[in-house]
Amino acid sequence: MGINELDLKQDPACSEKGLSNYLWRDHPDENKWADCVHCGMCLESCPTYEQTGQEQHSPRGRVHLIKSVAEGKLEVNEFFSDPVFACLDCRACTTACPANVDVGGLIEEARGQIRQAMPLKGWQGAVSKFVLKGIFPHPNRLNAAGSLLKFYQKSGMQKAVRQTGLIKIMPDHLVQMEAVMPEVQEPVRKKYKNEQVLKAKGKSKAEVALLTGCVMDVMFSDINEATINVLRRNGNDVIIPQNQTCCGALHVHAGDRETGRMLAKQNIEAFRDADKVIVNAAGCGCMLKEYSELFREEPEMHDKAVEFSKKVEDISKYLHETGYEKPKGEIKTRITYHDACHLAHGQNVRQEPRDILQDIPGVEMVHMPNSDRCCGSAGIYNITNPEMADAVLESKMQNVPGDVEMISMGNPGCMLQMAMGVQKYGRNQKIVHTVQLLDWAYQKEDGKERV
């Protein structure tokens, strides 16, 4: 049933407002689409348009549809939901658009409306409720899930699953993902629970707080560890606020803005006393910087969120700006760099990570064509839209130079997806986080072998 039929509208049909088919608070923002002049300069930047050639799957088309709902020309139904949820939220269009239209913001706002108009039902609803609401916001449960995963890997069950053919009954994309799942280590948040401050090595010049992230800390705690090492080595005292939580990006991408707001409030509170909030996951950093978007209708929180976002910085940019010691340890490798969407398009951080890599002795950088093209990971997109994610990944892998040994990047989601690409297309690159490589170089300098 279309929502038109529910007749929930209060305004007379002739007024502009009354026409709108957005019926819940937190509407898509009219000013955002008013910037769009329908020029089409964004088309070629869009991976879903590249794959389909269909304009409802292009940034311009999506903006047009979102606007059409507000004009009452379209209802919030599955045909509207389809293009809106097929968007990777990669923000490449934001970079391409001459008029700076915030397509990503509009998409997220529209998803909020869709999820309220047509809540997920059946298994999708159950899974989404269980994972997004039941696990991510609760560090302990996430750790528990991590322990399970660890148990699964350590206990030989993984081997068993892989050998017995149990793996054959898992859906394809989960099988591929399972194959590249990193080994689970102890989350840093747990590890340093009793440490007030992790003191800088040598003279301290600043104190920073670290966002440990939810998935990041469970699956990639070694990257968090590397981040802490690198920060301390360069004169930063590091604190890890214990009451911080998941950034909420996955929820906001999925249209659950209510949970997003709840998490945002908790994080803003948790980092209240910090001067700098350092993030090593592009997706999280982008979300933190955009918290104010969630509070357009709560002026007081909005102001707090704006203040908060000023403190947020990606690790590579922070190091680049505050200065870092050039490592003397040599890592002889040919490497290429993949621009995570939420770093390049979301935060305009492009050169900083490259400079850092280039400062490591022995590293030879190889240019990747279209390096800022989405890899298809896009949060949990590779789970919700596996077909499109695969097609996008394939075109990404075609751009990875054949003769490099490593692919570096600044986002854990991309790391998993790219690892899947490497495995699927029979390539043999190692996937690393930029700060990991820097940390290894420092360790090597100190005489500790790592790679």
Next chain:
Amino acid sequence: MAFKKVKSSDRHINQLARIVGGSSSILYRKEDLLAYDCDGFTIHKALPKAVVFPKNTIEVSEVVRYCHEHNLPFLARGAGTGLSGGAIPLNEEVIISMVRMKRLLSVDLENRRAVVEPGFVNLKLTNSISDRGYYYAPDPSSQYCCTIGGNVAENAGGAHCLKYGVTTNHILGLEVVMPNGEVIEIGKNGIPDEPGYDLLGLITGSEGTLGIVTKITVRILKNPEAKQTVLAYFNHVSDGSQAVSDIVSAGIVPAALEMMDKVAIEGVEAAAYPVGHPKDIEAVLLIEVDGISAGIDEQIRQILDVCRNRNVKEVKVARDEAERGRWWANRKTGFGAMGAISPDYLVQDGVIPRSKLPEVLSRINQISNESGLRIANIFHAGDGNLHPLVLFDARKPGETQKALEAGSACLKVCADVGGTITGEHGVGIEKKEEMRFVFSDEEIKAQTDIREVFNPKNLLNAGKLFPAPGRCAEVKKEIKAAASS
């Protein structure tokens, strides 16, 4: 993708779907069609009957034949960046989207030509051959996205067309599906200037009303040995335009010679690619010369002299490729940039004798004052192709109409000073009435007669390009045709 059958209550939809390969190659639900209700010209909107995505010439031809036999109006669409409404389905057309036919079929460096499918994006051609030292010259500002098929249809121009000519000068051969589904080839083997009528010239620029282009042989050029780019700021438009005239009279043929006025500068500086143009100047010139290295410096010196003689406020030469790239990105995103200072814009496309620029700009200024709408001017100054951009807000009652009137008045001024009403964006829906500013009824009739030879049923992109007078006769004929079929 697996073939999935379409089951619509409309049998035409089912048949068309069958031709193009199932549900992933056709759109027919209102929600999906909405994204196709206009192109870069947003003032007029209409929903198509369906959008089909053929993969090859055979499918295009079969779709066209089906439409022809069943009297379904149809039209071709590329990237939909057209600015005159050429791809808008006025008559509930079946839109034939060419974007999945996007292969580069062959590159023949020896004979300096390449063959592309119509959905191939303009800039991708240059990107695919630049490492071998070649490029494709026509460079409309929309080249990041527009298709070469669309360029042929509109005979697109661009900043560098001053020296190298517009699209028609670079087309060597075409494969065309005629409005009855027949496939013809013009300019076989890419040999230009065949004996007989210049059909290539006729199809190029026909705005998708004579046939659907399915394959294009284009000329490619060797990269110039050297290139230099200059930016010059002027306090007065008249000085800027005098400088343009002086450069051309000095015998220099720049590769590009572009101008923007104060409002346009405000727009590009507020948008995504600002380069720090001062806000208080009235005109900026972007001048590029290219060719063999010897002599380039001399040309630059001459250009700098000319600018200084015309009271230039500041003039500089691009230091490196990166700076040159930034200047061009700033200029080439100029239209879209208007989004940063106005919710909507209407771009006009007049051509004027260069010497009339100060007069024309002051009359446009007057139009702006009278209508209460701001007008920015972006100008391919070298060849006199002026783009007034009328800024308006479609949400305000009556403003769209005012913008249309202001745009039309600008074109009238261009025609009055001895110019014409379109340089490169085409007539489409937008300027069909304005055709009367430059053609008599007889002249228009002569042209619709030509169309009739190619497109007798007028099912292909009807209602574009020519104003209504023929309309009366045309409608009668359509009724007759429908009755007899």
